[in-house]
Amino acid sequence: MTSAIDGIQLTARNVDLPTLGGILERQQARKFDAVVPASRVSAIHGNLHVSGARTTLSLDGVTTSDQIFRPSDICDGGISEKLGIPRQYLRKMREQAVDLYDANVNGWLLRAEDKKYLLRGFTSDDDGEIGIGRALLSDGYRIIDNLDGLTALLRGLRDSGMKVTVSCDLSERRMIVRVHSEEIRSLAPALLSNYRSPFTGKTGADNPVVFAGFVFTNGETGGGAHTFTPQIKIQVCNNGMTLTRDALRAVHLGARMDEGIIRWGEDTKKANLDLVSKQARDAVRTFLDVKFVEKKIIEIEEKAGRKVSKPKETIEFVTSTLRFTEAEREAIFEHFIIGGDLTAGGVMHAVTSVAQTLPDPDAAYDMESVGIRAMELAATA
Structure with missing residues (x-):
């Protein structure tokens, strides 16, 4: 399953690594990230205009114009939070009275003129067309892009030497990568003896095998963290028992960023890659372990x-x-x-x-x- 807007694929369900990588690479080429003061943002006909953010080169020289974005529901959630406009009211105005949406957003932006925000978006494929406003975030939000996170995860898995199976989901809120190893297995007869798969009719009594695994998630639009969460996969039905209390979580907080369009340097990307790669190796050592799985099965049972x-x-x-x-x-x-x-x-x-x-x-x-x-x-x- 996939979903796209304006030629940008935004979601995917149960895809493999090459497919997810291709989607993220195409998204990367259309990304717009800028730290902007409230005074340079305005709402017009329900769209966000960022003054002077678009540059055009012609025979007459370089000219600037507004970069325009249609806010997603997630972006409207950020506007609600940052400006203190009740979320349900903001949604109602967008649906029923866009003039009131503009008036309220602009009124509160005017009162927040000394503040800066990180605006994340996708630009349109067509020159001058409206893009997608993905999120309005704090200017202290540390971005770890999904493509960088996926690259780092795969590097950590490769460095671990563990043979794994991977499946992937993507939404506007998060990237989800499920990893499990059929080499790290255990038996859970007490848990599965009476269970029958609703998909195949096969029984846990005949096949009580479970595999060790974990779920890696990363958020680009304000989820606030990337996580490694252990998950025990049941072979007979492919169900995943997610052990949320044992998750490794890293919050996306960083130093305040300077105003302007963000161009990520190689040193920043390397630091993000190193961080996630090391955490991936830690997740493999901790979660892809027979003793860990056996202990958790006992707790579940x-x-x-x-x-x-x-x-x-x-x-x-x-x-x-x-x-x-x-x-x-x-x-x-x-x-x-x-x-x-x-x-x-x-x-x-x-x-x-x-x-x-x-x-x-x-x-x-x-x-x-x-x-x-x-x-x-x-x-x-």
């Missing part, structure tokens, strides 16, 4: 075996607590019944299997990430 005596009520409690949609609740209940494991562990399996079916990368990531939390809630229901 302590709660996974709790019987679910009232499936409908339990699924309702779990899904409402985790704020899933009605459609997601119905899908989880269906997978729970098909899976045949009427335990708290079966609830976890249902959540993580449904996550695989979701077309939206963020929704799939968010659901997969709370699989163990769903099990814990089911164990107490």
Whole structure:
């Protein structure tokens, strides 16, 4: 699954490394990053105009003009946060009264004239056309681009010498790279003995194998961090049990940046590459380890075996607590019944299997990430 706007592919689901790399390279060529004072930004017809940010070379010399961006929902979220405009009100104005959107944004930009922001965008393929406003961030936000993050991750994996399998997602919020090694495996018979894959019908009793792995995520539009989170992959169904409490997280904070369009030097890129590469090697050493997997399986099994005596009520409690949609609740209940494991562990399996079916990368990531939390809630229901 992919999604594109103005010729820029923004999302991808379940793609391989070469495909993701190609998307990121094409995005890189269209990126616009600038630290701008509030006084140089204005809203006109719902678009952000950055005065003097566009340069044109002609026989008459160099002229400057506005660079124009249509804000994404994420960018509008940044505008809401930075200017103190309630998010729902900003969304309503964009949808129903764009003149009020302009008036409110411009009014609060005027009162913030002494502040600077980092504006991230994609320029249009067509000269002079409107681009995409990706995010409005603090001028102290340290950027680690997805392409650099992916390059560094692969370097760290290569340096580790570990043979791994990789699958990738991309959204406007984050890049998600799932890594697992079939060389690092263990058995989880107690966790899988009653489970049947809703995809293939194969049973965990016949194949209780699990693999060690982790999930690497990186955010370019304000997620605030890149993370390495351990994940145990179940062979029989490809479900991923994500161990969020053991994540390695690095917040994207740095020194305040000077005003102007940002041109990243090779020393900055090298520093980012070195940082992520070292963290990738640490993740491999820590998470791709049989003892680590065996320890975590024991911890999971302590709660996974709790019987679910009232499936409908339990699924309702779990899904409402985790704020899933009605459609997601119905899908989880269906997978729970098909899976045949009427335990708290079966609830976890249902959540993580449904996550695989979701077309939206963020929704799939968010659901997969709370699989163990769903099990814990089911164990107490």
